[in-house]
Amino acid sequence: MPNVLVVEDESAIAELIAINLRHAGFEVTLAETADQAQAAIDAVLPDLALLDWMLPGQSGVALARRWRGESRTRELPIIMLTARADEADKVAGLDAGADDYLTKPFSTQELLARIRAVLRRRLPEALDSAVEVGGLRLDPSTRRVSRAGVDIKLGPTEFRLLHFFMTHPERVHSRAQLLDRVWGDHVFIEERTVDVHVKRLREALLPAQCSHMIETVRGAGYRLTQQLTASAA
Structure with a gap:
């Protein structure tokens, strides 16, 4: 932070x-x-x-x-x-x-x-450094995401969203915070847009069996977690 x-x-x-x-x-x-x-x-x-x-x-x-x-x-x-x-x-x-x-x-x-x-x-250099959470690895310099040898294909917005989650693991982020930190200057995007991209991100993570890492915290927002008990609501 x-x-x-x-x-x-x-x-x-x-x-x-x-x-x-x-x-x-x-x-x-x-x-x-x-x-x-x-x-x-x-x-x-x-x-x-x-x-x-x-x-x-x-x-x-x-x-x-x-x-x-x-x-x-x-x-x-x-x-x-x-x-x-x-x-x-x-x-x-x-x-x-x-x-x-x-x-x-x-x-x-x-x-x-x-x-x-x-x-x-x-x-x-900090923004280009590779990050790994729970076996999930993201490398901004090569734009590659993988887990256990499985390559994960992400669109640009889902890539930025996952990068933010992975660099701030276990923290709950509201939709408004995610809009500001991931979308940045696009002030007219609705908060429901976050839900759409989180859904797409989870779908992209399914082949690597890690979609559960993106957890919904009811009434608060989303977080990326390594906890085995985590499940996407």
């Missing part, structure tokens, strides 16, 4: 961002000032920082420059959040080392899309 450090001195905005990020499956750490942000970074290096331009004391731009200048934080993905829409300000933020720039007000979907895009660019 990626950890995002949100550095924002307006508490209402910070809490709104935190709620939406947690709903989307991220862990969130909040900081209101540059000093608090630095203390959080010193304690635990996050996977990404959302950094407001205007902060009490040291500015977000100065903080970004500081992080880019230190070996421990040089590769930290940074997205600048600001009310400044001028091109010169955007250039200044990017020159300071930001990976992306988001002007307030922004939508939750756009924020999540930017975060995912930056993480993909910064951490491609």
